[in-house]
Each structure stands twice: as C-alpha cells, then as structure tokens.
Amino acid sequence: MAKRRVVTIVKIQLPAGAATPAPPVGTALGPHGVQTMEFVKQYNAATEAQRGTVVPVEITIFDDRSFSFVLKTPPTAVLLREAAGVPKGSKDTGKEPVGTISDEQLAEIARIKMPDLNANDLEAAKAQVAGTARSMGLKVS
Numbered sequence: 001m002a003k004r005r006v007v008t009i010v011k012i013q014l015p016a017g018a019a020t021p022a023p024p025v026g027t028a029l030g031p032h033g034v035q036t037m038e039f040v041k042q043y044n045a046a047t048e049a050q051r052g053t054v055v056p057v058e059i060t061i062f063d064d065r066s067f068s069f070v071l072k073t074p075p076t077a078v079l080l081r082e083a084a085g086v087p088k089g090s091k092d093t094g095k096e097p098v099g100t101i102s103d104e105q106l107a108e109i110a111r112i113k114m115p116d117l118n119a120n121d122l123e124a125a126k127a128q129v130a131g132t133a134r135s136m137g138l139k140v141s
Contacts, residue, residue: 007032011056012025012028012057015052016047016052020040041070043057055073057071058070072116076113076129077089083108085137086116091137093137099139100141106133110122110128110129
C-alpha cells in the first residue's frame with residue numbers, strides 16, 4: 001500500500017457535539033478538498049459526551065483528500081471561566097478581579113489539561129493554569 005503524504009494540518013476550536021459545515025469548518029477544510037459533512041459527522045460522534053464545551057481539534061489532511069483528527073483538551077480559559085462562573089475575563093487584569101477559584105479547582109483543571117501541557121508534574125501544570133487565571137483577572141484562593 002502506498003504511503004499517504006500529509007498535505008496540511010488544520011487546527012480549529014469547535015463546540016463539542018454541535019459542529020456544523022458552516023464556517024469555520026467549511027472555510028478551513030473546503031480548499032483542501034475534504035468532505036466537510038463527513039468530518040462534521042465523525043467529530044460530533046466523537047465529542048457527543050462533552051457537549052456544551054469547546055473542544056480543539058487537529059485535522060491532518062492527506063494528499064488523497066482523506067483526513068484524520070486528534071481531539072485536544074478544552075482551552076484553559078474556558079475551563080477557568082466555568083469553574084469561576086464568570087462569562088469572561090477582566091478588562092483590567094491587574095486592578096479589577098472578576099472572580100476566584102479554589103486551589104482544588106485549579107488542581108482539577110491542571111489534571112484535565114495535563115496531556116496537552118508542557119509540564120512534567122502536576123505542580124508545574126498548576127503553575128501554568130494559575131498564570132492563565134491571573135492573566136484573566138481570576139484570583140486563586
């Protein structure tokens with residue numbers, strides 16, 4: 001069997017279980033000749049259990065117009081906003097905190113994000129997540 005050559009890798013963030021062939025999916029995959037509906041069906045089936053969150057996906061497109069995809073963990077900012085119960089981060093991060101999260105919530109988010117983070121242990125992952133929380137205007141208690 002001939003080896004398939006990778007044409008490109010496309011990264012997009014989509015709502016879990018509710019992706020549609022409209023933009024950004026259609027505009028990202030259409031120029032490469034990938035069947036958008038086929039991708040949407042497979043993505044929605046794979047992310048049905050996570051419905052309601054945003055799940056990034058990395059789509060590898062091959063020269064024969066076939067594709068494979070890898071699901072990533074939800075963005076840290078989305079997880080932090082859910083944990084703090086705030087709609088968005090602070091406009092003025094240093095002066096105006098928008099909410100707080102507990103150390104347990106921070107540890108749980110770090111555990112969820114661990115596969116996608118560049119960290120060797122949970123403490124390093126917690127430090128990265130805490131930095132994102134600070135930049136969003138969230139306090140860690």
